[in-house]
Amino acid sequence: MNGSVVRTLILKDWQLHRRLILISLAAGGVALGVIQLKSETAFLVGAIWYFVSLFVLGSMLPVSNVINERKKQTAVFLMSLPVSATQYALAKMVSTVGMFLIPWAAMAVAGSTLVLSRHDIPNGIIPLTIILFGFPLVGFCMIAGTALIGESEGWTVAASIACNSSYGLLQYFLIRDPAINRDLNSPVPVWSARVLTVLAGEAAAAGLILAITFYLQSRKREFV
Amino acid sequence: MSDFAIELRGVGKKYPWFTLDNIHLELPHGQIMGLIGPNGAGKSTTIRILLGLVQQDHGEVRVLGRRMPEEQVAAKWDIGFASEDMRLYEGMTLEWHMNFIRSIYPGWDATYAQLLLKRFGLRAEQKIKGLSHGQRVKATLLLVLARRPRLLVLDEPTTGLDPVARHEILRELTAVMNDDGRSVLFSSHNTQDVEQISDQIAFIDRGRIIDCMDKEAYLDRWRRLRLEVPAGTTLPDLPGIIQFRQNGRLAVATANAFAPGMANAYESQGARVQSIDTMTLEEIFIANVEHSREEVGA
Numbered sequence: 001m002n003g004s005v006v007r008t009l010i011l012k013d014w015q016l017h018r019r020l021i022l023i024s025l026a027a028g029g030v031a032l033g034v035i036q037l038k039s040e041t042a043f044l045v046g047a048i049w050y051f052v053s054l055f056v057l058g059s060m061l062p063v064s065n066v067i068n069e070r071k072k073q074t075a076v077f078l079m080s081l082p083v084s085a086t087q088y089a090l091a092k093m094v095s096t097v098g099m100f101l102i103p104w105a106a107m108a109v110a111g112s113t114l115v116l117s118r119h120d121i122p123n124g125i126i127p128l129t130i131i132l133f134g135f136p137l138v139g140f141c142m143i144a145g146t147a148l149i150g151e152s153e154g155w156t157v158a159a160s161i162a163c164n165s166s167y168g169l170l171q172y173f174l175i176r177d178p179a180i181n182r183d184l185n186s187p188v189p190v191w192s193a194r195v196l197t198v199l200a201g202e203a204a205a206a207g208l209i210l211a212i213t214f215y216l217q218s219r220k221r222e223f224v
Numbered sequence: 225m226s227d228f229a230i231e232l233r234g235v236g237k238k239y240p241w242f243t244l245d246n247i248h249l250e251l252p253h254g255q256i257m258g259l260i261g262p263n264g265a266g267k268s269t270t271i272r273i274l275l276g277l278v279q280q281d282h283g284e285v286r287v288l289g290r291r292m293p294e295e296q297v298a299a300k301w302d303i304g305f306a307s308e309d310m311r312l313y314e315g316m317t318l319e320w321h322m323n324f325i326r327s328i329y330p331g332w333d334a335t336y337a338q339l340l341l342k343r344f345g346l347r348a349e350q351k352i353k354g355l356s357h358g359q360r361v362k363a364t365l366l367l368v369l370a371r372r373p374r375l376l377v378l379d380e381p382t383t384g385l386d387p388v389a390r391h392e393i394l395r396e397l398t399a400v401m402n403d404d405g406r407s408v409l410f411s412s413h414n415t416q417d418v419e420q421i422s423d424q425i426a427f428i429d430r431g432r433i434i435d436c437m438d439k440e441a442y443l444d445r446w447r448r449l450r451l452e453v454p455a456g457t458t459l460p461d462l463p464g465i466i467q468f469r470q471n472g473r474l475a476v477a478t479a480n481a482f483a484p485g486m487a488n489a490y491e492s493q494g495a496r497v498q499s500i501d502t503m504t505l506e507e508i509f510i511a512n513v514e515h516s517r518e519e520v521g522a
Contacts, residue, residue, distance in 0.1 A: 002297050008327055016313065073311040077364075079277055080305035081328055082297050 005083050006091045013065055013095035020060060021103055027053035028107045032114060051136065054107060055167065058100060058140035059160040062147035065096045070151050089148065089217035093210065096144050104140075108133040124186030127195040128174065134202035135170060139163035141206045145213035174198070226289045229253050229375050229407035230274060235283030237269060244269050244431045247283065251409055251424065256401060258418030258439075259411040260509055261428035267411035268307070270428065271379045274409075275305055288375055301329075304373030306364045308380035312352045318363050319348035322370070329371045337370035344392065358389035365393060369400060376400065378410040382417050394421055415506040425505070427512050434516040446508045447482035449490065450498040451475040457494045462486055466515040478503075478511050 028050055035046030069075045069092075079088060112129055115121050146159035174180055179194035230251040237244040244266045251257045261267045272278040274287055276296030285292040290299035312321055318341075326332040341348060344362040346355075355363060361381065368376065376397070382390045398421050400406055412418055418425060419439070426436040435442070453459065453475050459468075464481035475495070479486060487497045503511070 005328055008324070012324060016316070072314070073309055074313055076277075076307060076310040077312060080275070080300070080303075080310070080368075082300040084276070084293075084297050087297070 002083060002087055005081060006087050006094075009078065009081075009083065009088065009091035010095040010098070013092070014099060017061065017065060017099055020057070020064065021099055024053050024057040024103050025106065027056075028103065028110070032110060035114060038120070050107065050111060051132065051167070054104060054133075054136040055139070055164050057103060058136050059143055059164065061096055061100055061140070062144040063153065063156055063160075065099070066092055066144065066147040067151070067153050067156055071153065085220055086218040089214065089220075092148060093144070093214060093217075096148075097141070097210065100137075100140050100144075104133070104137055122185045122187060123189050124183045126189040127191060127199075128180060128184060131174060131180075131195065131198050131202070132171060134199065134206075135167050138202050138205045138209070139167065141209040141213075145209045148213050149216050226286060227252055228286070229255075229288055230257075230409060231284070231286040232270070232274060233284045235270075235273060235280045235285055237273060237278065237280050242266070242269070242431060244273070244280075247428075247433055249426060249433060249436060251407055253407055254401075254405060255423040256397070256408040256410070256421055257424040257426060258422035259409060259426050259428060260413065260415060260418050260505075261411070262413055262513065265428045266431040267428055268309075268379055269431075271305075271307070271377055271409070271411060275300070275303065275377065302374040303377060304368035304371055304375070305377045306361075306368045306379070306381060308383045310364060312360065312363060312367075314353035315351065317349055317351050318346060318355075318366075321352070321363070321367055322348065325367050325371065331372050333370050333372050336372070337366060340366040340369060340396070343396065358385050361385060362389065362393065365396070369396065374405060374407070376406065376408040376410070378408070380411055380413075382412060382414055390417065397421055415504070415509050419505040427509060427516075429513045429516055432516070435512055443502070443505065443508070445479075445481055446503045446511075447479045448501045448503055448507070449477040449479065449487065450501065451477060451490055452496040452498055454494055459490055459493050459495055462489055467511055480512070480515070 031046045031050035031053060034042050034049060037046070069078070079085070083091070108130065111133065112126055115126055115129055116123060142163050143156060143159045147156040150156065177194065179192060183190035183192060228250045230249060232247050232249040235244065235247040242264070247270060249270070259267050259270070269278060273280050274285055274292060276293030276299070279293050287299045288302050292299060322337055326334070344366060346359060346363055346366065352360065352363065365381065382393060385393065394417060397408060401408065422439050424437070425439050425442055427434045451474070453470065453473055455473065459475070464479050464483065464486065465477050466480045467478040469476050487500060491497060
């Protein structure tokens, strides 16, 4: 494996997108500050803002890191380097997913810690919070996969719209699910079978989407 | 080791709208080959196949002795590729790009890169988006040349450049060839560029190589005979004459395999040979493409 070139390509993507990552982290930080204002409205606005900053990052990263490289024809420059199409796809996947995972993980940990530290919010909400953090992750994998396989801005935007518009609906059904709803006011987190099933489903969906993306990408015969 | 930097044998690629048909091409080490063809002839597809960016449906491709696309990674360490549609990162400086390439290629020649910066009138700290088209081409070429590749593949490198920038780039390519080990394949529809620096010429049209040979021998083969033909005279179809156009008493015969005996043959039938002219590569290119299309259409 041509490890050093793949690593250089990943580092290059990080360097080019560090501003976007910092902006999303800053947006999340401000949202956390709003949540701390201790009014119900501020909590609601801050929480929505917090998730929206992840949704926006999840939609922008694939376009910026994958589609723009095609659209602005820098992919030809990269493919003139000693890498194969599969290695390029691997570098693209690792960099795109990695660039999302770091702010996602930081914000998931910060959000959960906030819930744990606030005595006015029951800790029973923690499993739902973690499930909700899974949505932007699965959605991001779907958008990134579409960008990598489809190489089309139109399809990527369509995937982005489909994912972003389904978050609210999924959230609605989750909160109305009695198996999850009944434990929300519990003083301790309850990891019920339903919660664990949903979490496992999210992890499996994210993993499956990435595996299919890599498989299809490695079978491509045309690169540019 | 193979005698050729590039070998394409029976290479084909079918698209719904275009077919690259049975391409045979050989570039010996240390030579410059100009691949000439009109827009949409298949130049870029051929180049992308030989770089492993597009996989051929059939045929064998070897570049620097490596099978493509299977061994493209190993081959690309020694290939410098630049194309007209290749872009650099607009928001980053040329220096950033130089550092990026240097981090990949251990053979990056920093002294030569500085020399090229000076020769091309570029500033390393300038962002790519602030460069003119000509400067961008030069920047791309700098990034390619300072790697000291054994094979340079350039797809339409001079398209859209002003005459001065074109001259600077062609001069640099000629200088690169002072190192005998280097080979260059460059595509263009500008025959002047090809005529200026190539050792070998390949014509491609509608996905087929219609001619490929040494430039000097090639230019030497082509002639245009201007004839005065008395009324009622019928001239014979001579082998090697690919085009014969007559307007009243004046006729022009285009030969792709000229022999001095042709003039005698026409004169023996009553025609008077006014002149026998050498042809520019552009004239040959047009005549060759027209002849090839007539043959295919016939």
